[in-house]
Amino acid sequence: xxxxxxxxxxxxxxxxxxxxxxxxxxxxxxxxxxxxxxxxxxxxxxxxxxxxxxxxxxxxxxxxxxxxxxxxxxxxxxxxxxxxxxxxxxxxxxxxxxxxxxxxxxxxxxxxxxxxxxxxxxxxxxxxxxxxxxxxxxxxxxxxxxxxxxxxxxxxxxxxxxxxxxxxxxxxxxxxxxxxxxxxxxxxxxxxxxxxxxxxxxxxxxxxxxxxxxxxxxxxxxxxxxxxxxxxxxxxxxxxxxxxxxxxxxxxxxxxxxxxxxxxxxxxxxxxxxxxxxxxxxxxxxxxxxxxxxxxxxxxxxxxxxxxxxxxxxxxxxxxxxxxxxxxxxxxxxxxxxxxxxxxxxxxxxxxxxxxxxxxxxxxxxxxxxxxxxxxxxxxxxxxxxxxxxxxxxxxxxxxxxxxxxxxxxxxxxxx
Amino acid sequence: xxxxxxxxxxxxxxxxxxxxxxxxxxxxxxxxxxxxxxxxxxxxxxxxxxxxxxxxxxxxxxxxxxxxxxxxxxxxxxxxxxxxxxxxxxxxxxxxxxxxxxxxxxxxxxxxxxxxxxxxxxxxxxxxxxxxxxxxxxxxxxxxxxxxxxxxxxxxxxxxxxxxxxxxxxxxxxxxxxxxxxxxxxxxxxxxxxxxxxxxxxxxxxxxxxxxxxxxxxxxxxxxxxxxxxxxxxxxxxxxxxxxxxxxxxxxxxxxxxxxxxxxxxxxxxxxxxxxxxxxxxxxxxxxxxxxxxxxxxxxxxxxxxxxxxxxxxxxxxxxxxxxxxxxxxxxxxxxx
Numbered sequence: 001x002x003x004x005x006x007x008x009x010x011x012x013x014x015x016x017x018x019x020x021x022x023x024x025x026x027x028x029x030x031x032x033x034x035x036x037x038x039x040x041x042x043x044x045x046x047x048x049x050x051x052x053x054x055x056x057x058x059x060x061x062x063x064x065x066x067x068x069x070x071x072x073x074x075x076x077x078x079x080x081x082x083x084x085x086x087x088x089x090x091x092x093x094x095x096x097x098x099x100x101x102x103x104x105x106x107x108x109x110x111x112x113x114x115x116x117x118x119x120x121x122x123x124x125x126x127x128x129x130x131x132x133x134x135x136x137x138x139x140x141x142x143x144x145x146x147x148x149x150x151x152x153x154x155x156x157x158x159x160x161x162x163x164x165x166x167x168x169x170x171x172x173x174x175x176x177x178x179x180x181x182x183x184x185x186x187x188x189x190x191x192x193x194x195x196x197x198x199x200x201x202x203x204x205x206x207x208x209x210x211x212x213x214x215x216x217x218x219x220x221x222x223x224x225x226x227x228x229x230x231x232x233x234x235x236x237x238x239x240x241x242x243x244x245x246x247x248x249x250x251x252x253x254x255x256x257x258x259x260x261x262x263x264x265x266x267x268x269x270x271x272x273x274x275x276x277x278x279x280x281x282x283x284x285x286x287x288x289x290x291x292x293x294x295x296x297x298x299x300x301x302x303x304x305x306x307x308x309x310x311x312x313x314x315x316x317x318x319x320x321x322x323x324x325x326x327x328x329x330x331x332x333x334x335x336x337x338x339x340x341x342x343x344x345x346x347x348x349x350x351x352x353x354x355x356x357x358x359x360x361x362x363x364x365x366x367x368x369x370x371x372x373x374x375x376x377x378x379x380x381x382x383x384x385x386x387x388x389x390x391x392x393x394x395x396x397x398x399x400x401x402x403x404x405x406x407x408x409x410x411x412x413x414x415x416x
Numbered sequence: 417x418x419x420x421x422x423x424x425x426x427x428x429x430x431x432x433x434x435x436x437x438x439x440x441x442x443x444x445x446x447x448x449x450x451x452x453x454x455x456x457x458x459x460x461x462x463x464x465x466x467x468x469x470x471x472x473x474x475x476x477x478x479x480x481x482x483x484x485x486x487x488x489x490x491x492x493x494x495x496x497x498x499x500x501x502x503x504x505x506x507x508x509x510x511x512x513x514x515x516x517x518x519x520x521x522x523x524x525x526x527x528x529x530x531x532x533x534x535x536x537x538x539x540x541x542x543x544x545x546x547x548x549x550x551x552x553x554x555x556x557x558x559x560x561x562x563x564x565x566x567x568x569x570x571x572x573x574x575x576x577x578x579x580x581x582x583x584x585x586x587x588x589x590x591x592x593x594x595x596x597x598x599x600x601x602x603x604x605x606x607x608x609x610x611x612x613x614x615x616x617x618x619x620x621x622x623x624x625x626x627x628x629x630x631x632x633x634x635x636x637x638x639x640x641x642x643x644x645x646x647x648x649x650x651x652x653x654x655x656x657x658x659x660x661x662x663x664x665x666x667x668x669x670x671x672x673x674x675x676x677x678x679x680x681x682x683x684x685x686x687x688x689x690x691x692x693x694x695x696x697x698x699x700x701x702x703x704x705x706x707x708x709x710x711x712x713x714x715x716x717x718x719x720x721x722x723x724x725x726x727x728x729x730x731x732x733x734x735x736x737x738x739x740x741x742x743x744x745x746x747x748x749x750x751x752x753x
Contacts, residue, residue, distance in 0.1 A: 061652075064655075066652050073663075119658045119659075119660060120658065122655065122656055122657065123657040123659075124658060127656065128653070128656040130649055130653055130656075132649065135648065135649040136649045136652075137650055137653070138650040138653075138654070138748070139672070139747075140747060140748075141668075141673075142743065149657055149663075150657045150658070154658060183663055230748045232748070233749050243654075321516055
């Protein structure tokens, strides 16, 4: 990085600013994500926790433009991404300007880039691990074929090199090999591949591809990768499938991985191993990870920082120790109390009263106000802003940051 | 189970199935009465009728009659068709060729057009293209074939005179040999461009009539299957790899949407065989369907039995082909379990 700022501990690889994703439904506009701000630092694992339906998955999918529009509508905000080892910001040539947020590094707004550029980022710069590997793998293609796609999509020049096709090579053989590497081959190419002069180089290309796939599988500690390559997803166990999924997402050594509840669909015994694997590979490659989960104890174990999300908003952000030892937002406090500990007596599981509010055209107010044990009058009528309480620890709550327009001493609301 | 073993096993079972079908068909047809009617005329005396009955073993018990029929069938003798005034085995191929030409052309066009339209509509779900396709598909599936055929006939033959009825122009047909019985193929073999154009010209209206319903069924199935596949997570996963939409659709979603559609395509074979009867009657197409229809009306039992036997074998093969394609498309399908 050209203009490494000495104040920030690590440069931010991604920043989400005021992200709003609304869904049009028959009842009205559902504000599923309504002004979310957080950043992901280089090489860190950020946990994004929240209840089901709080918008955490949608937020994660925004990084890869995987939110279907319609029904969704990205109503505002930016998702900024700075590829590692990236070029200098084209606007200021590395001096630091508004586009790059003063970092001088190339900064892309993932919500606002051409589809072609997005396709180059997908799988190569930002990859995704899906919740249920049984559903995220195509049941009718072999594991090898599915992993090959990533390499063919992003590393075709390396494969062509292995086949001995140079940049300037012309002629039908080079053209056919290029079609093979770029996944544009026709049936004639596939037929002609069985005979010389195409046979040799085509085989070398396939061999280089298979080696890459096998290496990627081996890295996730899959035994006998060559055999797994020829299997179909239904022939593998859940844990094995998730290893394949991880291998697939790590294939091109991405800068950022969006892990959307990667262990939720797995047996508890497998969960820990998959988690260790992700943690190990992340530490080895210094990849940044956005770890989306509803499991607090899991996030505490693996993440560096955590963002707590509630009803489409970030309630609290901070390092794991800040948030877990000194939770400031009543929602976070409630969540942490709800985690059963070894000392919890039988039948005494704590919960937060009430249910998540309907997000159809919500009024300006703290989303948690109806369930909050510490709700005040000023909690209604305005949205609390996410503001720092200590260095690196931000909370969106009027308890910490009273509204300036209302009197600080207001009688407490009666809550049921 | 290996695909090859499965095919062999099914082929071994096939004769037994055909035997079962033939017993049922024979019994049911004979319940309708004696087939002697085809051979009778008003001038015959009672003695002559009895002589006829004895000659065709119609005075014997039913199972003996079946035995005689089966022995003949195995030797290629399926009896005498009163409707065609010739042995069934002699008329069968030319009639079948006419029906084949009609149904193969309409099936091929229906499958290609149906799959294409289904993908076209499924990808553009809930856009106007999808709605237009749906209207066409719903009308195709709900218009009675005989009515649609007659409307086409009234407009394009009676009023506009753009298309002929029948299978061929008599002079052109007579001007060339017919080694295969398939008019289009014969005209190509004879090197007659006029003949080929004539064949296609005669084929268009009945093929549209017959194919419209099949297109509708395939389109609807393909569309809904594709819409469902496109909502699967592996489609998003494919996009997340950076694949262009072309590959997401062709390699992932469309291929998997074909799996349920293939079953429906197999069923349209039945639809076409049924439909061919009406289409052939309307357009005076000299095929199996029209022959069959007159045979039923006139109690021509030899023809009916041969027709039913043939269709059942056709179905058994169609199912086998569907199973094989099914297994090829979806590795989770385990044949023979």
